[in-house]
Amino acid sequence: MKLLKKMIQTFISVLILVLILYITIMIIKPEKITSHLNYQFYTVLTDSMEPKIPTYSLVLVKKFQIDENIQLQPQQIITFHADRFGQKIIITHHFNKTEITDEGITIYRTNAEGKDQLDIYQTTREDLIGTYLFHIPYIGKIVLFLKSKFGFILYGEFLSIFLINALIKSRWEEEAQRHDE
Template identity: 55%
Template sequence: MQLRKKWLKLISAALLTVLLSCLLSAVFWPEKTSQFIGYRFYTVLTDSMEPIIPTHSLVFSKRIDEDEPLQPDTIVTFHANRFGKDILLTHYFKKTQVKDGITYYRTQGASAKDYDNYETTRSDIIGKYMFHIPYLGKIFLFLKSPFGLLMYAELAVIFLINRVIRTRWEEKDKEIKEKEKALSEVKKQMQKRLSITKLTSFIDMNDTLHLHGTLTNYFPEAVSYIVAKLTFYDEQKHELFHEKWYLCGKEGILAKESKDFSYTHLHAKDIAHYHIAILSYKNMEDTQE
């Protein structure tokens, strides 16, 4: 399950990266991007095609080859020279006109009464209009503005901070898991090397619990200060209480030696089940002065 989630996370991140890359490429390198994907989109800045295409709409056009025929009244996207500046327009193609041996494509806006004054040739036409999304062009204008560039920088900083935090969390999580694994191994060793046997218990007439058992040390060295957790339950095995108890104190227990221990608790009439788990111990050599 975790492997599946990891793969889904990687695939999602890859798809998001591809989409963002395509978006940024389309914003900053539209010509090269359109050659690669076959489509181009841009923002309509004028009302020349209203009400067909509202101002600030995001227009999607499909690239066409120069030898592809065009039918009159086809909406096309083309380069135009407006006051010495190259711009993109999306207007109706109306008809062709030959002048001085050159074929020009006459275009016209939806709200215009006459043809455009641009001398548009076939090489100027880059694609056919496919569809548009109203008002979405404003977002692309913002992305290309200085404020948009500032937003990219802020997002980059946020991303880097997020990666640093996530990396630190992952390292911390790894450390915790390693400690938990080591602790689990220690507990397993304690269960194997410090064995509790001959457990007996009874509750007397004064509702006092008397618990007796034998502890055997299978470690190759003497140990002391053996702490156990005693947990007590009722008939339905609901926990009543728990506490820590020294099965062995400073006197310690030698290797391969067994030692009896006892535990007493008052007001224990509701106790029906119990469990003992060893928590920690110390080597005798470490506790000697």
């Protein structure tokens, strides 16, 4: 009976460690886990899509395949890479229309929620990430915290508590075995 209880405790401990590792990897480097999947989470950092998508929402995006022929509908919400003041960022906005440049390049024009004015971004096929599926309001704030230095400190605290707890339990079990003998 004691052996079975010990095996169950060990299994649960390993399961918790694997779960913590998985969550940590998903938060720090989600592309490592989801690179083979067709979906990706992103955090909305601005109010450009309010009230439809609140700031700090976690957005699930279905990624485009590289060879996929993309057919977007006007006002469909998409996520794409953009160059904003020399900095590469990821934006989620409404698709508005396509334009062909003089060089024959297709440009995907987008706009923010409730705005008729088109974005200034020259979004090409290579910049497109995927289409919006749904969002979870305000959860992105938690994800951002867990990616921060303070989040890493929190992970360290949880790991320390877990290890100290395991050490104390093993010492108690040793003492209990000594008293039983």
